[in-house]
Amino acid sequence: MITVIDYDAGNTQSVCKALEYLGYNTELTGDCDAVKSASHLLLPGVGAFGQAMDNLKKRGLDEAIKEYVKSGKPFLGICLGMQLLFSESKESPDVKGLSLFDNSIELIPGSKEFKVPHIGWNSLDIKENSRLFKGIRQGDYVYFVHSFYLPGDFEHVCASSDYSVKIGAAVEHENVFGCQFHPEKSGETGLRILDNFAKMK
Numbered sequence: 001m002i003t004v005i006d007y008d009a010g011n012t013q014s015v016c017k018a019l020e021y022l023g024y025n026t027e028l029t030g031d032c033d034a035v036k037s038a039s040h041l042l043l044p045g046v047g048a049f050g051q052a053m054d055n056l057k058k059r060g061l062d063e064a065i066k067e068y069v070k071s072g073k074p075f076l077g078i079c080l081g082m083q084l085l086f087s088e089s090k091e092s093p094d095v096k097g098l099s100l101f102d103n104s105i106e107l108i109p110g111s112k113e114f115k116v117p118h119i120g121w122n123s124l125d126i127k128e129n130s131r132l133f134k135g136i137r138q139g140d141y142v143y144f145v146h147s148f149y150l151p152g153d154f155e156h157v158c159a160s161s162d163y164s165v166k167i168g169a170a171v172e173h174e175n176v177f178g179c180q181f182h183p184e185k186s187g188e189t190g191l192r193i194l195d196n197f198a199k200m201k
Contacts, residue, residue, distance in 0.1 A: 002198055003038035006030040007061055009052040010044035010081065011182070018184035022191060024198050032064040040198060041068050045080025049105070049148070050092030052080055062098060069100060074200040075176050076132075082171065082178030083148060091148050100176055101156065105148045114164035117147040122161040122181075124169055130158040132170060132177050134196050142169070142179075142186040142193075149180065175200075 002019050004012055006028045016026045027034065035041060043065065045052055056062040069075050077085050086097050089105035097105075110116035121141040126133045142161075150157070152166030159170040161181075171178040177197060183190035 001025045001027055001038070002040045002042060003027045003029060003034060004042045004044065005035060005061060005065070007052070007055045007059060009047045009055050011046050011079075011184070012044055014182075014184045015042060015044045015078065018191060018194055019198065022195050022198065030059055030061065032060050035061060035064040036067050036071075038068060039073060040200070041065070041073065041075045042197075043075070043077045043081035043084065045078060045082075045084060047080060048091060049080065049083060049089040049097070050095040052084055053092070053095050053097060056084070056098075065098060066100070069176060072175050074197060076197050077178040078184070079146060079180060079182055082180050083150070085171070085176065085178050086150070089148055101154075101171065101173070103150065103154050105150055108147055108149050108167075109164055111164060117145060118149075118163050118167075119145050122163060122167075122169075124159045124161055126159045127157070130170075130172055131200065132172050132179075132193060132196055133159060135192055136189060140189045142181040142183065142189055144169075144181045146180060 150168030152160040156173040157168040158172035161169040
């Protein structure tokens with residue numbers, strides 16, 4: 001059973017459908033007890049950093065997520081859900097994130113060539129021995145939709161992508177994982193990433 005957190009700020013249905021396509025039972029819930037007892041927990045996200053954190057806090061889900069992570073079981077944040085793992089974001093300067101990682105999420109520097117938001121397919125530069133990217137080839141493409149990003153030099157980045165700057169496309173540390181891109185919208189490559197996560201113990 002894969003538990004997907006419902007907090008009115010996520011692309012939950014497409015994530016659930018992708019997991020069900022792979023043959024996994026999914027549970028969509030905003031219940032704190034269900035979150036804490038999950039075997040695999042997934043936090044999708046679409047929208048603004050500040051509003052998403054407010055939604056989590058109002059439901060007590062911020063503390064439920066932190067308690068779950070301490071259990072050592074697999075956790076995956078997607079898009080805004082990855083950004084929420086960090087301590088702060090330039091999108092909402094006065095809002096504290098989940099602080100599972102200590103770093104700031106920055107605004108992508110736009111230009112005539114590189115429009116913001118960044119929408120579309122970009123290739124990945126994957127670090128060796130990543131559990132999340134097992135079986136994924138260097139240069140495989142995934143689908144991004146975002147205006148803010150994790151700098152690619154952050155120590156726990158396991159895959160990066162270039163879009164005017166080096167973007168931290170994914171993070172991996174112990175049982176905590178994050179994807180800035182949308183694996184549920186990234187074809188066979190994205191499905192393989194979700195399958196890798198679902199098979200973790």
